[in-house]
Amino acid sequence: MKDAPIVWADDAQTGAARHISEVEPGLACHCVCTGCHAAMEAVNSKNPNPKHRPHFRHDKAPILEDCARQAILKATIKTLMEVTEIELPELRKQGKAVAQDGMEFEAEVTEQPQLVKIQNIEQVDVADVISCVKV
Numbered sequence: 072m073k074d075a076p077i078v079w080a081d082d083a084q085t086g087a088a089r090h091i092s093e094v095e096p097g098l099a100c101h102c103v104c105t106g107c108h109a110a111m112e113a114v115n116s117k118n119p120n121p122k123h124r125p126h127f128r129h130d131k132a133p134i135l136e137d138c139a140r141q142a143i144l145k146a147t148i149k150t151l152m153e154v155t156e157i158e159l160p161e162l163r164k165q166g167k168a169v170a171q172d173g174m175e176f177e178a179e180v181t182e183q184p185q186l187v188k189i190q191n192i193e194q195v196d197v198a199d200v201i202s203c204v205k206v
């Protein structure tokens with residue numbers, strides 16, 4: 072993760088997640104690292120023909136092992152907070168069932184993919200997010 076380009080950072084004033092495409096270049100981005108809170112510089116954020124992928128880099132502090140991971144986590148949570156529905160995939164359940172005559176048999180039920188509304192999202196810690204959906 073240390074070598075992954077950081078494309079998300081925190082707004083220095085509000086703490087909101089900012090993508091590299093939505094900020095001014097250089098220190099005018101007014102962002103800090105999500106992982107270590109160091110000042111960030113936006114590279115190629117408004118360059119229409121960049122030689123390198125637009126990204127954030129630390130202005131003066133060294134990048135830490137956790138910086139890119141924290142940025143990705145915060146961006147993922149931001150995205151989850153913005154969506155209102157999620158599609159659950161097809162679900163197959165297998166098991167034993169008993170017929171009216173008492174004979175056991177193998178059964179399989181397939182639930183079709185369904186669109187469900189997200190009612191609440193809660194971040195438990197850096198590894199887990201709980202999503203409550205209404206089916």
Ligand SMILES: [Zn+2]
Binds near residue numbers: 106107108109133138
């Ligand atoms: Zn950092």
